Amino acid sequence: MxxxxxxxxxxxxxxxxxxxxxxxxxxxxxxxxxxxxxxxxxxxxxxxxxxxxxxxxxxxxxxxxxxxxxxxxxxxxxxxxxxxxxxxxxxxxxxxxxxxxxxxxxxxxxxxxxxxxxxxxxxxxxxxxxxxxxxxxxxxxxxxxxxxxxxxxxxxxxxxxxxxxxxxxxxxxxxxxxxxxxxxxxxxxxxxxxxxxxxxxxxxxxxxxxxxxxxxxxxxxxxxxxxxxxxxxxxxxxxxxxxxxxxxxxxxxxxxxxxxxGLEARIRRHEIIGRAYREGLRGLGFTMFSKEEYSSNTVSSARPPKGLDAKELIARLNGDHGIVIAGTLGPMRGQGIRIGHLGTQATPEYVELMLTALAGYARSVGVMGTQDAIDRAMQIAAKAR
Ligand SMILES: Cc1ncc(COP(=O)(O)O)c(C=O)c1O
The missing domain is CATH 3.40.640.10 (Type I PLP-dependent aspartate aminotransferase-like (Major domain))
Structure with a gap:
């Protein structure tokens, strides 16, 4: 790429x-x-x-x-x-x-x-x-x-x-x-x-x-x-x-x-990457906004762990890493982050880039086991290669 x-x-x-x-x-x-x-x-x-x-x-x-x-x-x-x-x-x-x-x-x-x-x-x-x-x-x-x-x-x-x-x-x-x-x-x-x-x-x-x-x-x-x-x-x-x-x-x-x-292969790639993101985000202390059974494989929306402000996190990801993500909308405005994994975004490389950057902030507020969380997510994501 x-x-x-x-x-x-x-x-x-x-x-x-x-x-x-x-x-x-x-x-x-x-x-x-x-x-x-x-x-x-x-x-x-x-x-x-x-x-x-x-x-x-x-x-x-x-x-x-x-x-x-x-x-x-x-x-x-x-x-x-x-x-x-x-x-x-x-x-x-x-x-x-x-x-x-x-x-x-x-x-x-x-x-x-x-x-x-x-x-x-x-x-x-x-x-x-x-x-x-x-x-x-x-x-x-x-x-x-x-x-x-x-x-x-x-x-x-x-x-x-x-x-x-x-x-x-x-x-x-x-x-x-x-x-x-x-x-x-x-x-x-x-x-x-x-x-x-x-x-x-x-x-x-x-x-x-x-x-x-x-x-x-x-x-x-x-x-x-x-x-x-x-x-x-x-x-x-x-x-x-x-x-x-x-x-x-x-x-x-x-x-x-x-x-x-191939449409089927592409859908499967989204399915794998969606799962990898959810596994990784949960492991980094984030709470997903929707239950696993209704979760989207193209967008992940989550509340950050205690001590991390969503708006600030979005700004820091951009300032420190040049990564651009979105915030939550409507009544949930300011409460969470939204990460796209659509089309070209649905790759193991992006999962790793994103989770590695987020792990730094999660560690700073006391979340433990962040490397394990990334490893587990990457094991899933690797199936999309
Ligand atoms: C589910 C859904 N519907 C409609 C739209 C509106 O699309 P557009 O801005 O291209 O009109 C969006 C845009 O993000 C969307 O996500």
Whole structure:
């Protein structure tokens, strides 16, 4: 990997040199033969990544939120009832976005870091929801929601499931077809490990066929516009607008890198590194914010041992070691740290760098056995080599 960039926030992540190469190439046109070839390859790679065979996929230019807006503009209508799962910063954000779309929102809340009570979800669904909207991997707490079980509940109530997979797609198992997920979006800067700027979306053919294009909202974020122009301008310019070719080609390359590694191998790498971090952090006296069974393999969020202030720790890691991590959000602001292990960050080298730096501070407040903790974590992490 050469000189390690020490950006260990939960995305954006350090960019692989092969991907970076695309960013610094001279500008190229966002249409024409070469563009169409790579555009189509991108759609193919996305379909495999979402594991949604009969689907429309879109490499929307914009942040992850643009993906969320686009699905709502395309498939939901003012006054529709939706159930949201509100157990973290991004879950709360979903409720806010759905309200901004003039939808009737039934938010099912649970403690941050804990999954919702299925009976509460069923009760909310019985009020006639058209869909259930849920964050797969809650980046704010490092917990994963049981989307498979929730999608089944939605299906049993005649509704469809809309998943925010921003910090999980390409890092955690998410076989959309097998789990009954019919609308899903992510963001390029997380497990896909491309620069920010593309929000990939997948929607099942069934949902697109059932939605009425005449009542869909907007133009750019209305995916029926994308479908129409994909047909009309197919051979030359299959997307509605200009897209930064450098960012798009970097995204295309990052998807190739992902599929060269293999989706299963990549998910396994995240699983091993997630476990290694949790083992190491606990051994250094940190308390994880979510229980082991719901723990995310892409983000670790933890409270430091007694005597270490989270904000100060984040500043010192940066000042002393040049390592950049994030703090906790919302009601947990200032209480903990968040470490990203998404895509390029999920390596044994980063685990060692991070835990070794943290061990110094842990020792200074009396935590014992820090070297043993690092050794145990590295034994796990080594399996990812
Ligand atoms: C789970 C989740 N959803 C949504 C977003 C928003 O993504 P963006 O900032 O690309 O719009 C983030 C960003 O970290 C996220 O982690």
């Amino acid at each position: 050469g000189e390690l960039s020490k950006l260990l926030i939960p995305g954006p992540v350090p960019i692989d040199p092969q991907v970076m190469e695309e960013l610094v190439k001279p500008a190229a046109p966002h249409y024409g033969e070469e563009w169409v070839r790579r555009y189509r390859e991108t759609l193919d790679m996305l379909r495999r990544l979402f594991q949604m065979k009969a689907s429309d996929v879109y490499p929307l230019a914009g942040p992850g939120h643009a993906g969320m807006d686009a699905i709502a503009f395309t498939l939901l209508r003012r006054g529709d009832r939706v159930v949201t799962i509100d157990n973290g910063f991004f879950g709360a954000r979903i409720s806010e976005v759905m309200r901004a779309h003039h939808l009737k929102v039934d938010a099912v809340s649970s403690n941050w870091g804990e999954p919702p009570d299925v009976e509460d979800v069923e009760r909310a669904m019985r009020r006639g929801a058209r869909c259930l909207v849920v964050v797969h991997n809650e980046t704010s707490t490092g917990m994963k929601n049981p989307v498979r079980e929730l999608a089944k509940v939605a299906w049993d109530h005649g509704a469809w499931t809309f998943v925010d997979a921003v910090s999980s797609l390409g890092g955690l198992p998410l076989p959309c077809d097998a789990w009954g997920i019919e609308a899903c979006f992510a963001a390029s800067q997380k497990c896909i490990a491309a620069p920010p700027g593309i929000a990939p979306i997948a929607i099942s053919k069934r949902l697109m066929d059932e939605a009425d294009p005449k009542t869909a909202q907007g133009w750019y974020l209305n995916l029926f516009t994308w479908n129409r122009l994909r047909e009309e301008w197919a051979e030359w310019h299959p997307q509605p607008t200009t897209i930064s070719t450098n960012v798009f080609y970097a995204f295309h390359r990052a998807l190739q890198v992902l599929h060269e590694e």
